[in-house]
């Protein structure tokens with residue numbers, strides 16, 4: 163690994179700014195492990211809920227010209243078994259792991275936080291923004307600055323590890339929501355979760371492609387939305403941002419850094435470029451640095467902030 167890519171996230175040294183985002187490589191420790199051995203600097207677990215979930219009926223994922231549409235429906239083994247995978251991973255690796263959890267109210271987030279406190283996880287990510295369980299749970303919590311504030315504040319009071327709030331792109335007031343998370347004590351923000359939801363139609367069959375009909379968009383088509391929201395957020399808050407959304411090549415990662423991200427998620431690109439995508443993007447960032455006279459990753463400049 164290149165020393166030039168070393169950076170820090172929430173005080174922890176990482177070998178690369180690239181992060182495996184929640185859910186993209188399934189639920190087991192092997193998905194995190196294979197991402198790390200292929201160049202990811204941080205890995206994230208699948209979003210874990212108090213009880214196991216089977217998720218939606220298939221097909222749950224489909225590709226279109228600009229990216230993919232998924233409606234996994236938060237299938238996961240539940241917090242207890244999910245944390246066993248996290249601990250198993252940590253027994254074999256020094257690379258930090260973000261434990262992602264999902265709930266629909268403060269009480270359940272607190273129960274999940276207590277479980278995570280007893281694990282080897284390095285960071286706790288609150289998934290406040292899954293768009294694929296609307297039928298069950300309604301509008302994601304990340305649509306409300308008050309919900310975000312109350313949940314983050316309550317979790318911060320009991321969490322033993324730094325707390326990351328994962329926000330939704332499907333809002334008009336990202337700055338208000340990001341600021342509420344910061345005010346409540348969030349140590350970092352993660353954005354963006356999938357966009358939409360949207361839908362695809364199989365015209366011959368006269369049927370929606372996904373069994374669930376609707377799914378969240380990810381991949382290249384969402385990058386401009388991610389960049390804009392990360393830049394607006396970076397302009398307004400002082401906590402670090404884990405930026406993601408459509409990063410496929412080194413130049414996309416550099417753009418995320420310039421928009422204000424400290425670390426960068428690479429999710430859907432794993433499906434396009436294979437698990438080696440982390441090393442490929444690491445090398446492409448180095449190439450950009452060579453061509454543009456930057457010695458280290460932290461020398462890549464940020465854009466001037468929006469609000470002066």
Ligand SMILES: Cc1cc2nc3c(=O)[nH]c(=O)nc-3n(C[C@H](O)[C@H](O)[C@H](O)COP(=O)(O)O)c2cc1C
Nearest residue numbers: 183184185209289354355380381407408428429430
């Ligand atoms: C198949 C799939 C499953 C996902 N599962 C989760 C999840 O469990 N929790 C979560 O917070 N985000 C989940 N996401 C969203 C990603 O973590 C990420 O925020 C999003 O895909 C944007 O990044 P990308 O364009 O690089 O994929 C999932 C995305 C995909 C494609």
